Amino acid sequence: MHIAIIGAAGMIGRKLTTRLVADGRLAGQAINRLSLVDVITPAAPEGFTGRVETSAVDVSAPGQAARIVASRPDVVFHLAAIVSGEAELDFEKGYGINLEGTRALLEAIRAAHLQDGYRPCFVFTSSIAVFGAPFPEVIPDDFNLTPLTSYGTQKAMGELLLADYTRRGFIDGIGIRLPTICIRPGKPNKAASGFFSGIVREPLAGQEATLPVPETVRHWHASPRSAVGFLVHAASIDLQPLGARRSLTMPGVSATVGEQIEALRKIAGEKVVSLIRREPDELVMKIVSGWPQAFEAERAKELGFVADASFEDIIRVHIEDELGGQL
Amino acid sequence: MHIAIIGAAGMIGRKLTTRLVADGRLAGQAINRLSLVDVITPAAPEGFTGRVETSAVDVSAPGQAARIVASRPDVVFHLAAIVSGEAELDFEKGYGINLEGTRALLEAIRAAHLQDGYRPCFVFTSSIAVFGAPFPEVIPDDFNLTPLTSYGTQKAMGELLLADYTRRGFIDGIGIRLPTICIRPGKPNKAASGFFSGIVREPLAGQEATLPVPETVRHWHASPRSAVGFLVHAASIDLQPLGARRSLTMPGVSATVGEQIEALRKIAGEKVVSLIRREPDELVMKIVSGWPQAFEAERAKELGFVADASFEDIIRVHIEDELGGQL
Numbered sequence: 261m262h263i264a265i266i267g268a269a270g271m272i273g274r275k276l277t278t279r280l281v282a283d284g285r286l287a288g289q290a291i292n293r294l295s296l297v298d299v300i301t302p303a304a305p306e307g308f309t310g311r312v313e314t315s316a317v318d319v320s321a322p323g324q325a326a327r328i329v330a331s332r333p334d335v336v337f338h339l340a341a342i343v344s345g346e347a348e349l350d351f352e353k354g355y356g357i358n359l360e361g362t363r364a365l366l367e368a369i370r371a372a373h374l375q376d377g378y379r380p381c382f383v384f385t386s387s388i389a390v391f392g393a394p395f396p397e398v399i400p401d402d403f404n405l406t407p408l409t410s411y412g413t414q415k416a417m418g419e420l421l422l423a424d425y426t427r428r429g430f431i432d433g434i435g436i437r438l439p440t441i442c443i444r445p446g447k448p449n450k451a452a453s454g455f456f457s458g459i460v461r462e463p464l465a466g467q468e469a470t471l472p473v474p475e476t477v478r479h480w481h482a483s484p485r486s487a488v489g490f491l492v493h494a495a496s497i498d499l500q501p502l503g504a505r506r507s508l509t510m511p512g513v514s515a516t517v518g519e520q521i522e523a524l525r526k527i528a529g530e531k532v533v534s535l536i537r538r539e540p541d542e543l544v545m546k547i548v549s550g551w552p553q554a555f556e557a558e559r560a561k562e563l564g565f566v567a568d569a570s571f572e573d574i575i576r577v578h579i580e581d582e583l584g585g586q587l
Numbered sequence: 588m589h590i591a592i593i594g595a596a597g598m599i600g601r602k603l604t605t606r607l608v609a610d611g612r613l614a615g616q617a618i619n620r621l622s623l624v625d626v627i628t629p630a631a632p633e634g635f636t637g638r639v640e641t642s643a644v645d646v647s648a649p650g651q652a653a654r655i656v657a658s659r660p661d662v663v664f665h666l667a668a669i670v671s672g673e674a675e676l677d678f679e680k681g682y683g684i685n686l687e688g689t690r691a692l693l694e695a696i697r698a699a700h701l702q703d704g705y706r707p708c709f710v711f712t713s714s715i716a717v718f719g720a721p722f723p724e725v726i727p728d729d730f731n732l733t734p735l736t737s738y739g740t741q742k743a744m745g746e747l748l749l750a751d752y753t754r755r756g757f758i759d760g761i762g763i764r765l766p767t768i769c770i771r772p773g774k775p776n777k778a779a780s781g782f783f784s785g786i787v788r789e790p791l792a793g794q795e796a797t798l799p800v801p802e803t804v805r806h807w808h809a810s811p812r813s814a815v816g817f818l819v820h821a822a823s824i825d826l827q828p829l830g831a832r833r834s835l836t837m838p839g840v841s842a843t844v845g846e847q848i849e850a851l852r853k854i855a856g857e858k859v860v861s862l863i864r865r866e867p868d869e870l871v872m873k874i875v876s877g878w879p880q881a882f883e884a885e886r887a888k889e890l891g892f893v894a895d896a897s898f899e900d901i902i903r904v905h906i907e908d909e910l911g912g913q914l
Contacts, residue, residue: 351697351755370678392831395729402722404731406750406832413751417744423733424740428678504719505733 261286262293267339269298275488281308287496295333320361325368335381335495345451347411358414366421370430382431383494386507387438390416393550400556408550419507426506434494435507439482443578452547460524463535472541475518478553482512483568483577490565511567514554523571588613589620594666596625602815608635614823622660647688652695662708662822672778674738685741693748697757709758710821713834714765717743720877727883735877746834753833761821762834766809770905779874787851787902790862799868802845805880809839810895810904817892838894841881850898
């Protein structure tokens with residue numbers, strides 16, 4: 261089996277590559293070839309005995325998507341995206357990569373399909389950013405997509421393309437609406453959602469973290485490990501039962517900030533928790549108030565997608581995967 | 588007030604032009620200029636004393652959308668589209684006009700906005716084709732968009748762009764999801780929905796009509812006059828109360844084919860109704876089974892959009908507007 265990962269240099273892309281190499285198989289077939297693509301050349305994974313190509317490709321640039329499709333990967337994971345904050349700041353770049361890049365990739369596959377019947381499994385990472393307030397406390401699977409950011413708009417448009425290209429027989433597509441990834445490893449960033457990870461990650465590293473919202477704020481989380489699990493599962497199951505509705509809200513952990521902090525206290529103790537500094541920020545509060553709190557995610561659960569069991573588990577995953585298993 | 592109509596040569600475009608000329612005003616302001624655009628040069632309306640420009644423009648061709656925007660119309664009605672059947676047969680043409688054309692138009696407006704703050708009222712005709720089965724008997728306003736055609740996909744993508752360009756301040760946008768227009772004047776066509784109009788229009792003209800589905804089939808209708816009324820109302824109201832959700836399902840008449848026939852019998856008598864020939868068509872039945880039957884359309888009603896009162900009224904509109912008021 262030949263797998264292409266577009267956006268392989270990103271956090272999820274790297275973890276997905278590692279997971280696939282460790283598994284050695286996908287959907288019951290041995291993986292013998294990996295095509296790893298990003299705007300910067302991704303690192304080749306260690307310990308993989310099959311063929312690996314790594315390349316720097318901007319999928320939205322003319323002719324570039326065809327380069328990826330030329331080798332006819334059986335599965336395409338499309339993770340490449342301009343993230344929410346940047347797509348909001350740079351309107352043209354966001355539409356360029358998130359809409360035009362996705363369309364260019366799908367068009368290159370369609371051209372290949374018309375040539376020789378090529379029809380890959382296509383796993384598209386969408387996001388809960390396709391939803392925007394007002395909504396019910398628990399959002400059902402058939403709720404309308406009313407994004408409040410350009411990023412969410414572009415992801416929702418990608419979902420529509422995915423469904424239509426699947427219906428037309430060009431791909432066997434599935435869209436995965438990822439929860440907010442928590443705890444995101446690495447440095448703090450300026451994203452409005454950054455504090456959800458920061459108030460756990462920084463204290464665990466012995467550093468202060470800022471909490472800009474009240475503890476009553478509720479949000480929808482999944483660990484990086486779960487996110488990778490969703491992607492692998494998406495490429496492993498029969499997609500026929502999805503029918504025409506090809507994008508699924510993933511299960512997750514609905515937790516208030518207070519519950520996050522309580523989970524951190526249980527695992528790491530009061531001293532770690534005391535590193536969280538309350539610093540209310542009206543702007544962040546306003547942004548976050550438009551975000552979803554919880555989803556039913558019934559369809560995804562029925563299809564076997566499994567989330568972290570609790571926020572404590574999310575913290576444990578971080579400790580295992582990022583901190584070498586100990587505090 | 589300067590009004591541009593893109594798609595002015597089509598059935599709705601012509602009726603909208605006639606209505607605007609008759610009204611002489613829109614949103615309380617005198618109309619002193621009309622820019623009528625289509626892929627073929629639209630006819631100039633009779634009896635309009637203001638300035639009229641008619642031009643043949645393909646909005647999706649490079650630089651063409653900018654030509655429309657150059658004169659800075661206060662209101663843009665964007666009706667231009669490749670219709671459902673053709674967009675399904677010609678994948679590239681459908682995406683070319685319905686997605687790229689709409690985007691080109693919005694991008695030309697954005698460029699003008701960045702130049703001098705231009706921000707027109709932008710009325711986008713969407714369609715109930717953005718919805719696809721399975722759905723509840725009466726579809727609520729917050730139901731998800733799951734189109735089952737490329738046309739519906741392209742319209743749903745247009746709705747997303749409309750909302751984002753509005754949120755960014757480039758336009759003051761509103762999307763109008765038109766019901767199936769009934770009774771569509773003119774010749775019978777091959778559209779799967781054609782019979783909804785045909786079983787009334789042809790018998791009223793003394794000709795036989797084919798009914799390919801059972802009388803129990805229920806669908807969502809509006810007269811051409813109502814459709815034009817929706818567009819005029821959309822450009823007349825304060826759009827602020829719409830918030831971020833800029834596209835509205837229009838009210839309509841939910842009628843079974845049996846109720847349609849009964850209304851025709853009341854208005855035109857048994858002899859006319861006897862011209863309807865039952866000729867079941869499995870393919871049409873299958874297509875129609877994926878179509879919506881009724882909508883709540885609460886938001887549109889609250890904002891003052893008014894549908895035909897009954898299917899009898901829809902027939903009466905046809906007799907008045909197309910048959911000179913008598914049978």
